[in-house]
Amino acid sequence: MEETETVERVAGVCGELVLRRRGEHHEIVANGTFLMDTRGGTSERLLVTAAADHMPAPGRIMIGGLGVGFSLAAALAHPGVSEVHVVEREPAVVRWNSGPLAPVHGDALRDPRVRVHVDDVVAWLEGAAPASLDAVCLDVDNGPDWLVTPDNARLYSDAGLAALVRVLAPGGVLAVWSAQPAPAFEACMRLHLDEVEVVEVAAGTAQPDVVLLGRRPLESVRIELRRSDPGRCLLPGW
Numbered sequence: 391m392e393e394t395e396t397v398e399r400v401a402g403v404c405g406e407l408v409l410r411r412r413g414e415h416h417e418i419v420a421n422g423t424f425l426m427d428t429r430g431g432t433s434e435r436l437l438v439t440a441a442a443d444h445m446p447a448p449g450r451i452m453i454g455g456l457g458v459g460f461s462l463a464a465a466l467a468h469p470g471v472s473e474v475h476v477v478e479r480e481p482a483v484v485r486w487n488s489g490p491l492a493p494v495h496g497d498a499l500r501d502p503r504v505r506v507h508v509d510d511v512v513a514w515l516e517g518a519a520p521a522s523l524d525a526v527c528l529d530v531d532n533g534p535d536w537l538v539t540p541d542n543a544r545l546y547s548d549a550g551l552a553a554l555v556r557v558l559a560p561g562g563v564l565a566v567w568s569a570q571p572a573p574a575f576e577a578c579m580r581l582h583l584d585e586v587e588v589v590e591v592a593a594g595t596a597q598p599d600v601v602l603l604g605r606r607p608l609e610s611v612r613i614e615l616r617r618s619d620p621g622r623c624l625l626p627g628w
């Protein structure tokens with residue numbers, strides 16, 4: 391049995407964060423709850439590759455939530471990606487990715503295509519220019535119905551989806567990671583996006599990991615038509 395070693399324990403923006411090492415692997419624990427580790431990563435990579443495969447040129451991607459950098463590494467390996475904006479609210483997570491976690495992704499934060507924004511993704515979206523991204527890949531929670539912090543609920547509301555769609559260029563792709571199916575959020579996505587699709591990835595647990603994908607309509611008027619259809623979005627506003 392391998393021993394677990396605490397590499398660093400810090401007071402993070404949203405509570406205690408611990409980086410632990412067990413054998414060759416690392417794991418991040420937030421407020422005593424497992425957040426992410428360096429084993430696997432299949433669905434975290436798919437989150438980005440599925441979006442990048444379908445996004446328009448020039449391939450400007452935002453990744454919400456750095457974690458251990460699986461999604462970032464997938465973005466940099468994709469031929470269609472020209473720039474990557476990583477939005478991560480925990481400075482320690484960014485620092486660990488330039489230190490003990492750098493071998494996981496070949497020190498991806500040093501890639502000239504990468505810009506790191508130490509910020510809350512909700513606040514960052516408000517400041518981002520409209521239609522400035524070709525894909526937005528969101529993995530900040532265990533899913534729309536299983537939040538890491540209550541504030542993140544804003545992202546999955548009707549207004550949160552509108553904010554995500556606002557920063558996408560017409561035809562741009564939104565991808566959202568979840569550790570379980572999220573039918574209410576999927577229904578809300580259908581109000582804002584075309585070609586909504588759910589991809590399941592076996593995770594060796596009772597529920598598959600899920601990646602929800604959708605494309606920003608080319609004509610924004612269609613969003614208004616769908617939003618006038620009452621009762622279809624069951625999620626609360628901000």
Ligand SMILES: C[S@@+](CC[C@H](N)C(=O)[O-])C[C@H]1O[C@@H](n2cnc3c(N)ncnc32)[C@H](O)[C@@H]1O
Nearest residue numbers: 434455457458459460461478479510511529530
């Ligand atoms: C599950 S991890 C992401 C895993 C990542 N996809 C990977 O490949 O390793 C979630 C990350 O999102 C960050 N996070 C959570 N809420 C956030 C928010 N509102 N804004 C920015 N980052 C957030 C956490 O600190 C954590 O680093």
